[in-house]
Each structure stands twice: as structure tokens, then as C-alpha cells.
Amino acid sequence: MSLVQKGTALLAALLAIIATVLIVSGPELVPVNEHYDAVYKSPLFFPYIALGLIIIGAIPLAIKACNGLRVVLDLDVETTSPRLRLVTVILIVFSAYTLLIPWIGYFLASVAFVCIAMFIVGFRGLPLLLKAIGFSTLLYALFVLGLDVWFPDSWLLQQFRV
């Protein structure tokens, strides 16, 4: 069983379990105050259809994956091998970027993110810093000054103002 087949089986089984739990606990999670004279008038009618579809697709998919499912990958995915450590680090840096914006402001957070992300994927030296500053300036000019996307005053800016 390949890694992709194991992953498919795991994901499908997980989704089937979640869908089942959501169906079973539906009446507790969705407050149905009145008595509906027909099933289709209930607010749970359509969610149950959707969750049912997940189960119908996921259970046989998990079984097929365990029995050696033939995986069809997109062309660009097929030609690159997964680098989970790199992806995890990039996601952590991206999350930090999102969290940093209220503290140091959009521009500085963008410079920091682009610098760190470029360093992680292998860029080095002065061009790294120049590209990061140049690109972040472009982003700031386009979105904040050009398209008027508003960001709250950062904590850092407030310190200087005082």
C-alpha cells in the first residue's frame, strides 16, 4: 500500500466518521424547535443529504484505497515529490505573518514573510532582501494605497505615536 493510498484511506475514513457523527448528533447540534409535518421541511433535510453523499463516497473510497486504488494525480502534482517538512514550515511562517500584521503592520510583516519564505526555499544574499522589500512595497502601493484596503493601526506604530 503506497503512501498516497494510505492517505486516501485515512482521509476518506475520517470524513465518513465525521459525517456519521454529524448525522447522529444533528438533532442536538441544530435546534429544531417546532415539529415539522414533513421531512423535507426540516432544517436537517438538506444537511442530511449532503452528509449522506459524503458517506456514500467516502466508505467505498476508503475500502478501495485499502485494496490498492489506482491514483490519478494532476500533472504538476505528479512531477513534484511531496516535501511535507517544507510545507509545514511555510504554513507556520504564513500563520505567523497573519498574526504579526496587527503587531508590526502590513508592510513590515510582508517584508518579514517574504524574506523568511525566500530564505527557506533557498534564496540567499542581498538579492533576497532587495526582492522582499521591492515586492512588499509593490503590494503596499497596489492594495493599501491604490485599492484602499484598510488595516488597523499596528501596535508598533502606536508606540511611536505616543
Next chain:
Amino acid sequence: MDLFIHNFLLGVGEITQLSVLLSLLAGSLIGILVGAIPGLGPAAAIAVLLPATFTMEPLAGLSMLLAVYCGAWYAGAIPAILINTPGTAVAVLSTYDGYPMTRRGQAKRALTIAFTSSFVGGTLSVIALTLSATLLAQFSKKFGAVEFTAAILLGLILIVVAHKGRMLSAIMMLGIGLFITTIGLSGSTGTVRYTFGSTGLLNGIPLVPVVLGVFAIAQALILLEGGCQPQKNPIDFPKPDKSTGIDWQGIKSVFGFPRTLFRSSAFGIGIGILPGVGEFLAQFFSYNSARKASKDPDSFGKGNPEGLIASETSNNAVTGAALVPLLALGIPGEALTAMMMSVFTVHNVFPGPRLFSSQPDLVYGIYISMLMINVFIFVTLLSLSRWSFLITKIDNRMLGIIILTLALIGTYSINLEMSNVWIALFFGVFGYIARRLGIPVVPMILGIVLGPILEYRLVQTLVISDGSLGILLDRPIALGLFAFMMIIIATSIFSVWKKT
């Protein structure tokens, strides 16, 4: 005829506005860039641009997205022909004959043939869109809740069936998409559903962060994983000073294959109209039938220009046709038109039969915009073909980082809330895992777009029929659609059974 001319002039009036023209030109250039960069694709670009289009006039926003869509389809042939790597997945078959032509030193001829064939397919597709969308919209005035329910169900079945070999994953993802739409305050009953007590989820999960997550963030991660890979089979491209001017002979040579041009356009248009089926099938049918009809079938795959014409004409003929179900019925057939639907709805414009009578200027503006996009892209690509090779030298790692930063500000700018960025990040991780496992994400997006319409129409249908789905068999149009559904399901079951 008078009405057509009147509406056409209204459309011309709309399209000549500076904002529309600028978005059309900007979109075309972005589309060309996106299509020519292997691995990026129009879905990620449209997802990133989507929030920006919400602040524009509907026609300007739609023109920009349509231009990106068409530009990417045209330019996908550039890396396919030059470095044997399709810029967009639909340009796969263009590598078969395009790259061997490049190896023979005919890179410029191959590019010219590809662009000209794309132009023919794209233009015929716009003509087909103009005629068929208007006719279908007239016909769909007879549609009530029952017919709409049947049409949406048919669309969903086609989307699942289109993922041949991945149908179970498609059903699962469609279910996830439909379920996502039920989170939050229910429009019909006013009940709070599956929010787990979070007030942030009361308004439901918005489409744009999901789209940005599964297309843009997931794609960025895959690009970053690829790193700075050396290009496959790099070859020398003729130096700019040695190949100046437009290759008129190449343009002329395309029209030496009129049957292939029309047959491939017909495949593209016919298949493009069907929701979910898309350009892959059109391209394969077109390529195979051109090979079968050719006097020299053995030369296909070895640099036969007719093979290149067949693949490029059919995949570009899909672009206009894919808009038919969206404009006439309000049912998007694939992810890109689903994203376009959100541009309509954000401006309180609802695609469907009524749009043709309430806003003919917008509908005809879209038709003319599509024509102009095709002309502009064709002329631009022909003029710049000698510089095409430069575009294939962009570093994937830098692209991945750019997409991530654009995804952040794109999601934040929707309603200036960081919560949307977290939603996008969550779906980015989910989209990445799904793509790595070969699970299609498009059914999920279509589920999110079609879910609320289906729920509303389905409940309406059941109220009319007092809970019986037998009403689908009582009305002629619904019966026709239902019979078509049954045929598709039976054919799919038969093909699976035959395989096993």
C-alpha cells in the same frame, strides 16, 4: 433581428467604457502570463483576483476574469511547445505535435499555428455562445422549480461522471461542498445549523476564502515543493533578431485544414456546454478524430501541424460554450464559471433567463467582451511570440511566495476580517492534501455554489408535489432531463461493470 441589433449596440455602449476596456486588457495580459508559466493555471489567478473584481462594475469585473481565463488557455501552448511542459493542464496534447516541431526548428511556426487555431476555436465559441445562450434562455423561461431542480441534479451528476476513475472521491467532495453551504443561518427556516455555538459562523462559510484556499494556497505550496527545477528538455529558441515579424505563412497554413478546424470547434462547443465535462474530453475527442480522419495518421505525435490545430482549436472552443449554462440557467458548469457567478451575485445580478430581459446590455457586453478578448490576445501573442521563451524562465519558488502574499491580502480585503484568512488557510491545507492524494477539489466548489440554489428549489419542488419526487416524471422538460440523468448513470455503471 431588430432586437438583436438593439441589444448588440447596448453591449457596444457598455464595452466602450474605459474601466471595462482597461480590465479587459489587464486581464488578458495577466492571463497570458499565468498560462505561460507552467504549474500556475488560471484557477489560482482568478481566485487571487476575485476579491478585487468585487469593487468593480459587474461587466468590468467579469471581463477581467474572462480575459484571464481565455488568456491562460491560449498561452498554455507556449511552454507546451517550447519546453514540452504544458502551461495549463488542457495544453497536454499540444506537446504531442508542438514540441517535435520545436525540435525541428519550427518553434515559431508551431506557436503561430497554436495561436491561430485557438483564435478560430475561441471566436466560433463566442458565436455559439451568442446564439445558444439566447435560445436556451428563451427556452428556460418555461422552467419552474421542478425543472431547475432537475437541471441542477443533472449538472451535479455530470460533474461526478466527468471525474472518470475518481467518481467516489468526486461524490465525497460534492457532499462536502453541499454540506458547507448548510453551515450558518438557514435562509428558508431561519434555523442556525452546525455553527457549534460560534457567532462567526452564523453567516456561513464564504466562497472566496474557500476558493483562494483550495486553488491559490494549495497551488502555491505545490510550486514551492517543486523548487527551482531544471526545465525538461530545454532547447535553444531562435534569437529574437533572427525571427522578426509575424509568420503569415503559419496563419495561412491553419486554414488549409478547414474540416479539422470545424470538427474540433464543434467538439469544444458541444462538450463545453455540458456542465463539468470540460475541455479534456473535447480535446481528446478532437485529437483522436483528427488522427483517424487524417491521410497520414502515423505522423500524429511526431510534429504534425494538424494534431496541434485539433488540440488547440477544441480547448479554446470550450471557453465561450462554458458560459452558456451560467448565463442561460444560472448554473455554473465548472470551477472558473462558479467563481464568475460570485461576481454576479455580489452585485445582486442573478444569471438565468431573466437576465436576458432585465439586463441585455450586460449579457451582450459579455459577448462583445469575449470577442475583443480573443482578438486582443491573438494579436498580442502573435506580436510577442519571439519573446515567448522568456516567460518560461520565471522561478516557481518566487511565484509560490507571491501567490501566498496575494492570497492573504485577497482574502482579507473581502470584508477586512482576518478570520477569512484563517478559513483560506484551513482550506489551503485541505486542498493541498486533496491534490496530493488525487482527490478532485472542483466538485466541492461546485457543491458550495449550487448548494443553496438546489436546497431552495428542491424544497420548493417537494412542497408543490407534497413530498413526491414523482413530479419529475409529470412535466415534459423535467422528464427529459431526468431521462438524460438516468442514461448517464446507466452508462457510467455499465462502463465500471465492464472494466471490473
